[in-house]
Amino acid sequence: MAVEEVSKLIELTPLISMVVLVPVAGWVFTTWLRIRHGYPLDGAWGQAIYPKTTSAELERIKLLSQENAQLRAELGSVKDRLANVERIVTDSGYHLTHEIEALRTTQGSKQ
Template identity: 65%
Template sequence: MMQMIFPFIGTIVAISVAGWVVTTWLRIKHGYPLQGGWGQSVYPKRDDETVERVKLLSQENAQLKAELGSIKDRLANVERIVTDGAHSLDREIEELRSRAN
């Protein structure tokens, strides 16, 4: 019985090791950092191009966060207008018109 199981176990182990080797080779080929046993980068890239890319992405992220904040404010105003009764909306419009005059 064991003589029938060992070839299957050996085949599974060989396929797993070959898959790991191919995955590692593809990561190296395409410039992805290798990962250690706990997911940390083993050889992270730290060239000038990568640092500049991180700076640009950080700036873009800050701009998008600011834009998202303003969109949230505008959406809150639209929700307030939609959920308010027509009477209070009319009253606010009239108050704004009287302030303009």
């Protein structure tokens, strides 16, 4: 009986090895992808292993966040100013004033 059990085990060896190797290869591949694209790796208890953030990196993130907020505020003010300019230009009174000024310049050049 022992010989029959060993022969069955030898027949099942490729299946057993595939059941073990495929998940391990998948884990190695996903870990490689996470490292390649800069995602943090997690330890056994969920703590971040890689990349480790230092105080200099945290300070840089803080400065970049502040700069981002300032740029967003500036962009908002530029949008408001642009809306005012568009309103002035599309106003019918502006066209009339512009035409009057054009007539004044042409009359001034004729004299």
